Amino acid sequence: MKTTPQPSANLQCGASLIEVLVALLIISLGLMSMARLSATTIGFNKGAQVRLVALSLATQYAERARLNVYGFDLGDYDIALNGVAPNPPAPDVNANDVTAATNVAQGDRREFTQRLANHLPQGLAVVNSTRAPGVRDLDIWIMWQDVNTEPSGALLAAGESQCPAGVNGNSCLYFKVRL
Numbered sequence: 001m002k003t004t005p006q007p008s009a010n011l012q013c014g015a016s017l018i019e020v021l022v023a024l025l026i027i028s029l030g031l032m033s034m035a036r037l038s039a040t041t042i043g044f045n046k047g048a049q050v051r052l053v054a055l056s057l058a059t060q061y062a063e064r065a066r067l068n069v070y071g072f073d074l075g076d077y078d079i080a081l082n083g084v085a086p087n088p089p090a091p092d093v094n095a096n097d098v099t100a101a102t103n104v105a106q107g108d109r110r111e112f113t114q115r116l117a118n119h120l121p122q123g124l125a126v127v128n129s130t131r132a133p134g135v136r137d138l139d140i141w142i143m144w145q146d147v148n149t150e151p152s153g154a155l156l157a158a159g160e161s162q163c164p165a166g167v168n169g170n171s172c173l174y175f176k177v178r179l
Contacts, residue, residue: 047146047171050120050121050144050146050171051173053119053120054120054123054142054144054173055173055175057112057115057116057119057120057142058140058142058173058175058177060112060115061077061108061112061125061127061138061140062138062140062175062177062179064108064112065077065105065108065129065138065177065179066179068101068104068105068108069136069179070097070098070101071101071102071104071105071108072105072129072131072136072138072179073131073136074098074101074102074105075129075131076101076102076105076106076109077105077108077109077127077129077138078127078128078129079109079112079113079125079126079127080126081124081126081164082124086106086109086110087106087110088103088104088106088107088110089103091103112125113125116142116144120142120144121144121145121146122143122144122145122170123142123143123144124142124143124144124170125140125141125142125143126140126141126143126164127139127140127141135178136178136179137176137177137178137179138175138176138177138178138179139174139175139176140174140175140176140177141163141164141172141173141174141175142172142173142175143163143170143171143172144170144171145170145171146170146171
């Protein structure tokens with residue numbers, strides 16, 4: 001005669017509450033990590049977009065200086081830190097060459113500083129020109145407040161390393177353009 005085995009009293013038919021909680025903890029940690037990764041990726045993409053806008057603005061300003069070489073030679077394309085953008089007078093067809101070149105350069109400076117302020121967060125620029133026989137160089141520093149970096153992070157320190165002397169707390173890009 002055969003007897004059927006009796007079910008053991010210790011036999012378990014499912015997951016215990018502790019196993020379910022551990023599984024939920026592991027899944028939630030993974031999801032939080034993925035959310036943090038997504039946020040970081042979006043922040044870096046935004047930083048790349050700001051740098052691309054800064055490059056475009058610097059290129060446009062250099063091209064305008066290249067078109068108005070006489071105004072460049074007069075030093076009218078220099079921008080000091082926290083300098084006030086000039087109000088260029090209305091175009092005068094009877095103006096002499098110096099006045100016309102200066103007025104065009106003032107208009108270019110004003111438009112450049114307005115574009116920086118409009119397209120970059122707290123956008124500023126410092127521009128120095130080198131005018132020597134056979135050499136026309138434009139040094140452009142574009143600065144903005146980068147909201148995606150931590151105040152003590154290495155990324156902020158790397159951005160500040162490109163800034164001119166006396167500027168802290170901003171991200172900067174430096175461009176050297178030979179006209």
